[in-house]
Amino acid sequence: MAARAGVSRATASRVVNEDPRVRPRAREAVAAAVAELGYRPNRAARSLVTREADSIAVVVPEAEDRVFGDPFFAAMLGGITQALADSPAQVLLAMGRRGQGGEKIEKYLRGGYTDGAIVVSHHRDDRIGEVLRETQLPAVYVGRPAGEPRLPFVDVDNHAGGRLAAEHLIAQGRRRLATIAGPQDMTPGADRLAGWREGLAEAGISTDPHEDLTEVGDFTAASGGEAMQRLLALSPELDGVFAASDLMAVSAVHALQAAGRRVPEDVAVVGFDDSSAAALCRPPLTTVLNPVAALATTAVDMLLRLMEGGEAQSVLIDTELVRRTSA
Amino acid sequence: MAARAGVSRATASRVVNEDPRVRPRAREAVAAAVAELGYRPNRAARSLVTREADSIAVVVPEAEDRVFGDPFFAAMLGGITQALADSPAQVLLAMGRRGQGGEKIEKYLRGGYTDGAIVVSHHRDDRIGEVLRETQLPAVYVGRPAGEPRLPFVDVDNHAGGRLAAEHLIAQGRRRLATIAGPQDMTPGADRLAGWREGLAEAGISTDPHEDLTEVGDFTAASGGEAMQRLLALSPELDGVFAASDLMAVSAVHALQAAGRRVPEDVAVVGFDDSSAAALCRPPLTTVLNPVAALATTAVDMLLRLMEGGEAQSVLIDTELVRRTSA
DNA sequence: CTGAAAGCGCTTACAG
DNA sequence: CTGAAAGCGCTTACAG
Structure with a gap:
């Protein structure tokens, strides 16, 4: 390729790598040769010397x-x-x-x-x-x-997101509130729960352990349905649920429906993420935006x-x- | 690394590449040195000589x-x-x-x-x-x-899948059948449609152009909803729909529900793929398996x-x- | 079974 | 601005 352009390999390399100190004439010659020969630099060779994997x-x-x-x-x-x-x-x-x-x-x-x-x-x-x-x-x-x-x-801001969910449900007049939290070894799981609880506390809704309806899932749909069933067993009269992911929320909606509850009439559900699953859910999910x-x-x-x-x-x-x- | 093991680089390389003709003693020495030094072969250098990108x-x-x-x-x-x-x-x-x-x-x-x-x-x-x-x-x-x-x-077997959908709907007693096909410049789109039509023809259900209710989508949810609306406008009395993807089927179900049709009572819907969307749909989607x-x-x-x-x-x-x- | 040597295709000080 | 030369870290005939 360098030969075709009538320059040294060094100069050819400089052109390919856009080194400014190359005479325009040489640059053009190399560019032409590159185009003509369909030359592509060998990635491995370049990586070997530059020490970059690209x-x-x-x-x-x-x-x-x-x-x-x-x-x-x-x-x-x-x-x-x-x-x-x-x-x-x-x-x-x-x-x-x-x-x-x-x-x-x-x-x-x-x-x-x-x-x-x-x-x-x-x-x-x-x-x-x-x-x-x-x-x-x-x-x-x-x-x-x-x-x-x-x-x-x-x-x-997961903490603020959890609060938002609590505030919204409370503003809707819901008082028997439960949450399906995410894994507590992950910050989104822990932060969303903390924000949720803060929201409840601020509204004067008890968060004492006996009343604190929270079940932990792992963000997956399967875990959401199971958590919802446990919650329902614990507190059949609950009227609002915050699930820390849309996937869990969608399954919670299904579990509620299967248990004869109407969403949102009997139980309101808020998800988290605003993922594609939220819009596809029936009823469409009210959810906290995760700006992906x-x-x-x-x-x-x-x-x-x-x-x-x-x-x-x-x-x-x-x-x-x-x-x-x-x- | 070779020095540490007391062998040449060539031998070291042979051990790393599992060349069988290396004395066990040497092999062990190299293995030990590799472990001790945490040696990892440089990918670029290897690629350069083997001419493989791995x-x-x-x-x-x-x-x-x-x-x-x-x-x-x-x-x-x-x-x-x-x-x-x-x-x-x-x-x-x-x-x-x-x-x-x-x-x-x-x-x-x-x-x-x-x-x-x-x-x-x-x-x-x-x-x-x-x-x-x-x-x-x-x-x-x-x-x-x-x-x-x-x-x-x-x-x-997309063609067989299309037939399966037709046969199932017909077996359910549906006669005013419509389909939301996939893109016709892709074989899955074309083949599913061909199989579907063959199934209809075989059952003696007219496929003459005036009766042939097919709208083309592009496999996405959005396209499915729009196609369903067009179909409904064309033939308000349709009672069965085959959508060539689950995403289109889910949106078709929603469009039908929005138009006041009950699924499956008024209109039966069959999807294609058996993707995660199928199980999450309400009602859960009957669909043709795409064995991913x-x-x-x-x-x-x-x-x-x-x-x-x-x-x-x-x-x-x-x-x-x-x-x-x-x- | 093993080592010395060549070479993979690039880039980059270095010298000019 | 440009070229000759060294070298990146490996693998692999080749010879022994």
Whole structure:
């Protein structure tokens, strides 16, 4: 290719890499040769010398089927991929719960497969934080990590979201309130519950343990239905439910309907996420917005800045209630 | 690392690559050194000499948000990823419709980023086939490609699936039958419609153009709702609908309900896919199974065989009706 | 069974 | 602004 353009390999390389100090004439000759020969630089050779993988990892420490089955994750991955569309880097999807494919995550992170990482669903017990610290890879979290964050994160204001749900249900005149919380080893689960309880307390609604109707799910549809049944057994007269994910909310609606309750007439239900499942639900779900696209683009911006050697501040994105029919 | 084990780099390399002709003693020494030093081979260097990218591309010529938003695609990607979990290759996701990120597909396919490709949703007008032919990359299609296939494919028997839907509705005593077909430039769209029509014809139900109630959607929820409205306008007395995807079927159910029809009492609805949306729908959707997991593992098997220099025969996987409540 | 040596295709100081 | 040369970290005939 260099020969075709009548220049040295060094100059050809400079043109390909847009080095400014190349004479226009030479630049044109090389460009022409590239076009003519359909030349594409060998990625491996370039990586070997530049020490860059030219790739960004999106790591999701969850089971693979879970990741692709959950509309929140799916939307998140889509958002990140789109935000990265203009970047020359390819995106490397690394999923798996510990034991279950989780080794691949470590392999990618430690093996020089990637130049940076966006960690999407972090559990307190996964070892991602440790690996990231050891490898010194530029990285950001989507979702505030548990414990003292040493890495920047972007998150929706889960606490405010939980409060919003409580306030809305109370404003609708509901008083026998229950919640299906998310996993308490994950900050979204814990924060949404804390916000919910704060909302109840502020309205003077008892949160004493005996009255505190909360069942914990794991954000999946299956867990939501089961939790709803337990709640119904505990308190048949409940009239309002906040589920910490739309998937759990949809299943809660179905469980309520199966138990002969009308939604929202008998029981009002509020979800969280505003995922595709919310609009598809009958009745359409009133839900707390999880601004996936904003989370994705913010995370990508932060990571890119970090990768350029800059700083990145953690950010909390505001949320709001999306009113539909279920509450 | 080689020094630590007291052997040459060549021998070390042989151990790492499991070359059988290494003395056990040397093998152990190297293994110990690897463990001790936490050695990981540099991927770029290895790729450079082996001329292998150690990566398999999953290409989906659809808009990115579409890919992640559609439960069929999501399940397909999850299935392929899982089927590839044991393989050392990483999976490279390449999405985008022409113009819209589609260049990345070509870049990955032509740029030596990958050793093989699984093409998931192929449109007649995309250039994937051409690129694949030129690059000579081992590749398989999920979904029979349009035209004379020169590459092996795995597909569900869409034609039989369409018939199944027709036969079921007819067996339920439905006679004013309509269908929401998929895009006719994609074989699943065309084949499901052909099977459906064959089923109608066989039962002696007129398929003459004036009676032939078919509206074309693009497999998305939005298109299904609109198609259903057109159908209702055309034939208010219809009593059975086959939608060529669950997403379209769910929206059709909602459109019917919004128009005051009870499902299945007034109008029976059959979907296609048995995706997560089918079970979440109220009433739960009767639908034609699209055996995603089987498609995924078969595609992966075929590709792996091809990559080892073997042959691969196209296969058509049987389908069946999943009976729930909507029909 | 093992080592010395060549070479994969690039980039990048270095010297000019 | 440009070229000759070194070198990135591996693998693999080749010779022994």
